Amino acid sequence: MYRINIIGSGLAGLSAAITLAENSVACNLISLQNSERAQSVLAEGGINGALNTMGEDDNTENHFNDTMKGGVYLSDPNAVDGLTKNAPQIIRWLESLGVPFNTSGGEIILRNFGGQKKKRTAYARSSTGKIIMSAVIDEARKYEACGLIKRYCHHEFVKLLIENNVCVGALIRDRYSGKFAEFKGTVILACGGMNGIFPGMTTGTTQNSGDAACTVFAQGVEFGNLEMLQYHPTTIGISGKRCLVTEAARGEGGRLYIERNGDKWYFMEEKYPELKNLMPRDVVAREMFFVRRQPECGNTVYLDMTGLSESTWKNKLSDLREEIIHYLSTDPKTDPIPIKEGIHYFMGGINTNECHQTNVQNLYAAGECTCQYHGANRLGGNSMLGALYGGRKAALTILNISKKDDKFIDKSPDFKVLHEPFAEEASPIVIQKISEALLLGLGIVRNQKNLDYSLKKLCDVEKNNNLNLREKNRIFLAKAMIISALGRKESRGAHYREDYPNRDESFQKTSAVRFNNGEIDLKYRDIPERRISANENQA
Amino acid sequence: MKIKLDILRLENSESEPYRQCVVFETDDENATVATALTEINNKGNYKDENGKTVAPIHWECSCLQKKCGACAMVINNKPQLACNARLKLYEKKGIVTVEPLKKFPVIADLAADRSIIFENLKTMKIWLESQTKVDECVSESVYDASRCLQCGCCLEVCPNFYVGSDFFGMSGTVSASKIISSAGGEQKKEIAAAYKKHSYNGCGKSLACRDVCPAGIDVERLLVNSNAAAVWGRKIGKKNKKA
Ligand SMILES: Cc1cc2nc3c(=O)[nH]c(=O)nc-3n(C[C@H](O)[C@H](O)[C@H](O)COP(=O)(O)OP(=O)(O)OC[C@H]3O[C@@H](n4cnc5c(N)ncnc54)[C@H](O)[C@@H]3O)c2cc1C
Ligand code: SF4
Ligand code: SF4
Numbered sequence: 121m122y123r124i125n126i127i128g129s130g131l132a133g134l135s136a137a138i139t140l141a142e143n144s145v146a147c148n149l150i151s152l153q154n155s156e157r158a159q160s161v162l163a164e165g166g167i168n169g170a171l172n173t174m175g176e177d178d179n180t181e182n183h184f185n186d187t188m189k190g191g192v193y194l195s196d197p198n199a200v201d202g203l204t205k206n207a208p209q210i211i212r213w214l215e216s217l218g219v220p221f222n223t224s225g226g227e228i229i230l231r232n233f234g235g236q237k238k239k240r241t242a243y244a245r246s247s248t249g250k251i252i253m254s255a256v257i258d259e260a261r262k263y264e265a266c267g268l269i270k271r272y273c274h275h276e277f278v279k280l281l282i283e284n285n286v287c288v289g290a291l292i293r294d295r296y297s298g299k300f301a302e303f304k305g306t307v308i309l310a311c312g313g314m315n316g317i318f319p320g321m322t323t324g325t326t327q328n329s330g331d332a333a334c335t336v337f338a339q340g341v342e343f344g345n346l347e348m349l350q351y352h353p354t355t356i357g358i359s360g361k362r363c364l365v366t367e368a369a370r371g372e373g374g375r376l377y378i379e380r381n382g383d384k385w386y387f388m389e390e391k392y393p394e395l396k397n398l399m400p401r402d403v404v405a406r407e408m409f410f411v412r413r414q415p416e417c418g419n420t421v422y423l424d425m426t427g428l429s430e431s432t433w434k435n436k437l438s439d440l441r442e443e444i445i446h447y448l449s450t451d452p453k454t455d456p457i458p459i460k461e462g463i464h465y466f467m468g469g470i471n472t473n474e475c476h477q478t479n480v481q482n483l484y485a486a487g488e489c490t491c492q493y494h495g496a497n498r499l500g501g502n503s504m505l506g507a508l509y510g511g512r513k514a515a516l517t518i519l520n521i522s523k524k525d526d527k528f529i530d531k532s533p534d535f536k537v538l539h540e541p542f543a544e545e546a547s548p549i550v551i552q553k554i555s556e557a558l559l560l561g562l563g564i565v566r567n568q569k570n571l572d573y574s575l576k577k578l579c580d581v582e583k584n585n586n587l588n589l590r591e592k593n594r595i596f597l598a599k600a601m602i603i604s605a606l607g608r609k610e611s612r613g614a615h616y617r618e619d620y621p622n623r624d625e626s627f628q629k630t631s632a633v634r635f636n637n638g639e640i641d642l643k644y645r646d647i648p649e650r651r652i653s654a655n656e657n658q659a
Numbered sequence: 660m661k662i663k664l665d666i667l668r669l670e671n672s673e674s675e676p677y678r679q680c681v682v683f684e685t686d687d688e689n690a691t692v693a694t695a696l697t698e699i700n701n702k703g704n705y706k707d708e709n710g711k712t713v714a715p716i717h718w719e720c721s722c723l724q725k726k727c728g729a730c731a732m733v734i735n736n737k738p739q740l741a742c743n744a745r746l747k748l749y750e751k752k753g754i755v756t757v758e759p760l761k762k763f764p765v766i767a768d769l770a771a772d773r774s775i776i777f778e779n780l781k782t783m784k785i786w787l788e789s790q791t792k793v794d795e796c797v798s799e800s801v802y803d804a805s806r807c808l809q810c811g812c813c814l815e816v817c818p819n820f821y822v823g824s825d826f827f828g829m830s831g832t833v834s835a836s837k838i839i840s841s842a843g844g845e846q847k848k849e850i851a852a853a854y855k856k857h858s859y860n861g862c863g864k865s866l867a868c869r870d871v872c873p874a875g876i877d878v879e880r881l882l883v884n885s886n887a888a889a890v891w892g893r894k895i896g897k898k899n900k901k902a
C-alpha cells in the first residue's frame with residue numbers, strides 16, 4: 121500500500137489526513153497553497169451540532185430533520201444520519217484541540233442559524249472557520265513532524281491516473297519548479313467548491329478554480345445535483361469578489377427590509393412568522409429577488425442590525441462590524457447596510473455514496489467538492505461539519521477496506537519535466553465567457569428559455585475559440601450544469617423554475633451526470649431509504 | 660483613478676530582476692493592488708509604459724479579503740496585503756512600488772517562498788500533545804493568536820529575523836503563545852524551552868512587527884503574557900492589570 125493521496129488541505133483534507141494518521145496510515149497532503157490560505161478559514165458564522173447546551177431540549181434527530189428538510193429531501197438520509205449523530209462529538213473534539221469557542225460558565229454556547237428551529241451553531245465570535253482551522257492545522261502538524269502526514273504545498277492536482285476504472289494515483293505539478301510527478305495509490309479529492317467557474321461572483325477563494333472538478337468530470341467521475349447553486353442572501357460587492365455578511369448577523373437579530381411606498385417593509389417577518397429572517401437561504405434569496413421586482417418597492421434590500429446590543433457586537437460579531445466599516449464605510453451598529461445575493465456554496469459536486477466512494481474504484485471525495493449532505497440547499501453551519509465528518513468518513517472507509525497485511529511502500533515521487541503539451545491555465549477571457557453564459561441560465565429564478573439560451577451560448581464559446589484542454593473540460597462541466605438544470609422540471613430548494621414552480625415528487629432523486637465518449641449523460645438516481653435504528657457514533 | 664504601478668519583475672529565481680511600470684486605470688474607488696494585478700493579468704495584452712506587453716505577473720492570492728495572508732508583498736516600501744492596499748491612498752503621488760517580500764527566496768515576480776514560516780512552527784512543536792480545553796480566562800488571547808495569517812509581514816520588518824536563523828520572529832511567537840496558554844504537563848516545560856530559544860532570546864522587543872500586522876493582532880500583549888509564563892514562570896490568564 122502506498123501513502124493515501126489527499127488533494128486539498130482545507131477542513132475536509134485535514135480531517136481525512138488526521139484520521140488516517142491517528143490510525144498510523146501515512147498520507148500525502150497536496151494543495152495549491154498552505155492550509156492557512158484555504159477557503160475553510162473564511163467561514164465565519166459557526167458549526168452545527170445538537171449539543172443541547174441552551175436548555176431548548178434539542179437532539180440529533182432534530183438536527184437530522186432540519187438538514188433533510190432544508191435540503192428538500194435530496195440528501196442520502198443514512199449519510200445525514202451519520203453526520204448529525206456525530207456532530208456533537210466532532211465539536212467536542214475541536215474543543216479538545218484548543219478551539220476557543222464562545223462559552224458561558226465553561227459550556228459552549230450556541231446561536232441561531234437559518235433553517236433551524238433550535239440554537240445549534242457553535243462559534244468563535246465571527247471568525248469560526250479561521251479559529252477552527254488554526255487548531256486543526258496544529259493537530260495535523262503533530263503528525264507531519266513524525267512523517268505520517270507529508271505535505272506538498274504549492275502543488276497542483278493535474279489529473280487522475282485511471283486504469284480500467286480503477287484510480288491508481290494522481291499526476292501532480294509543483295507550481296514552483298514546474299515539474300511533474302505521479303503519486304501512486306488511492307486518492308481522496310477534497311478540493312473544495314468550484315468558485316472559479318464564476319470568477320468575481322462568489323464569496324469564496326480564487327484558489328478553488330474549479331479546474332480539478334472539470335478535469336475529473338471529463339475523466340468520467342460522476343457528479344450529482346449540479347443545478348443546485350446556493351445564493352447567499354446577504355453579500356456585499358467588494359473589489360474583485362462578493363464579500364459575505366455572515367448569517368450570524370440575522371441569527372443574532374439582524375432584520376431584512378425593503379422600502380415600500382416610503383416605509384420599511386420587513387417582508388420576511390410578515391411572510392414567514394415562525395422563522396422570519398432565518399428561513400433557509402434559498403427562500404430568503406428568492407424572496408429578496410421577488411420583492412425587488414414589485415413596482416411599489418425600491419431596488420435595494422437592507423440588513424438592519426441597529427437593534428443589536430453592545431455586548432453582541434463586542435463578544436459575538438466584532439470582526440463582522442470591523443469588516444463592514446472597512447468595506448462600506450458604514451457602521452452597521454448605527455445604520456442599515458445595503459445587501460444583495462451572491463453565489464456562496466456548491467451543493468452539487470462529485471457524487472459519492474455514504475462511505476464517500478465515487479464511481480471510480482479507489483477514488484474518494486469529501487468536503488465542498490462533493491454533493492453529499494446538503495441536497496437542494498445547504499443549511500448554514502452544516503458545511504464545516506460536512507467537511508470534517510466527510511473527510512473522516514472517507515478515511516475510515518479506506519481503513520476498513522484496506523488489508524492489514526498490505527505492505528507499506530513509502531517511495532517519494534520523482535519530479536520531472538513533462539515532455540508533452542500542457543495547458544498551464546484556462547484563459548481568463550474564456551473563463552469569463554463561460555461564466556457569463558452560465559449565469560444567463562443559472563440565476564435565482566430559472567426557466568427553459570434562458571437555460572436553452574445559456575446552453576447555446578456555451579456551444580458558441582466552444583465553436584468560436586481554439587480551446588486548450590482545461591478550457592474544453594470547463595465547457596463540459598458547464599454544459600453538465602445546464603443540462604442538470606434543464607432536466608429538473610420542478611422547483612426544489614435552490615433550483616427555482618418559474619415554468620415549473622411546484623415541487624414534483626417524481627423528481628425526489630439525485631440528478632447524476634457523467635461524461636461518456638464526448639456526451640453528457642443525465643440520469644436520476646433513487647435516494648436510499650433511511651435504515652432503521654442506525655447506530656450512534658458510526659464514525 | 661489612474662495610477663502607475665512600478666513592479667519589480669523576476670522571471671525566475673535565476674534570472675535578472677528588472678522594473679516594469681504599468682499604468683492602471685479604474686472606476687473602482689476601492690480598487691486595491693490585488694485588483695490591479697488581477698485585471699492586468701486577465702486582460703492578456705496589457706502594455707507597460709514603453710508599449711511592451713506585460714507578461715503574466717506571478718503573485719499569490721486566495722481570499723481577496725485580507726483573511727488568508729497569501730498576497731503579502733512589499734507595497735510602497737511596506738509589507739502588506741495586496742488585497743488590502745487601496746490604490747486611492749497612492750493616487751496623489753501617482754505611483755506605487757510593488758515588490759516581493761525580500762526576506763524569503765523569490766519564486767517569480769511577487770511570489771516568495773515562505774515555507775520557512777511553516778518549517779519553523781514544526782521545529783517549535785506548535786501543537787497540543789494531549790487533549791485540552793481552553794480555559795475561559797485565556798480564551799481571548801488564544802482567539803487572538805489563532806487569527807495569525809502566517810503571512811510573514813512581521814518577519815519582513817523584523818531586524819533580527821532571517822531565513823535559517825534560530826530566531827523565528829513574531830509569527831512563531833504568536834503561535835507559541837497559543838500553546839503556552841493551553842498546554843499542560845510535560846509539554847509546558849518543552850514549549851517554554853522552545854519559546855526561550857526561538858522567540859525570547861532573539862527578540863529586541865522594538866515591536867516594529869506590531870505596526871505591520873495586517874490582522875491587527877495585539878502582539879505586545881501576547882508577548883508580555885508568554886514571557887511571563889514561559890520565561891518567568893508566572894501564571895497567565897488573570898486579567899491583565901493595566902499599569
Ligand atoms: C465567506 C464564507 C463563509 C462561510 N461560512 C461558513 C460557516 O459559517 N459555517 C459553515 O459550516 N460553512 C461556512 N462556509 C463554507 C465552508 O467554509 C466550506 O464549505 C468548507 O470550509 C469547505 O471545506 P473543504 O475542505 O471542502 O474545502 P476548502 O477549504 O475550500 O479547501 C480546498 C482545498 O483544495 C485545494 N485545491 C483546490 N484545487 C486544487 C488543485 N487543482 N490542486 C491541488 N489542490 C487544490 C486548495 O488548495 C485547498 O487546500 C463559508 C464559506 C465562505 C466562502
Ligand atoms: S519585537 Fe522586534 S525583534 Fe521582536 S519579533 Fe517584533 S520586530 Fe522582531
Ligand atoms: S503576526 Fe501578523 S504579520 Fe505576523 S504572520 Fe501573523 S498575521 Fe502576519
Ligand code: FES
Pocket residue numbers: 719720721722723724725726727728729730731740741742743
Ligand atoms: S488574498 Fe487573502 S489576504 Fe489577500
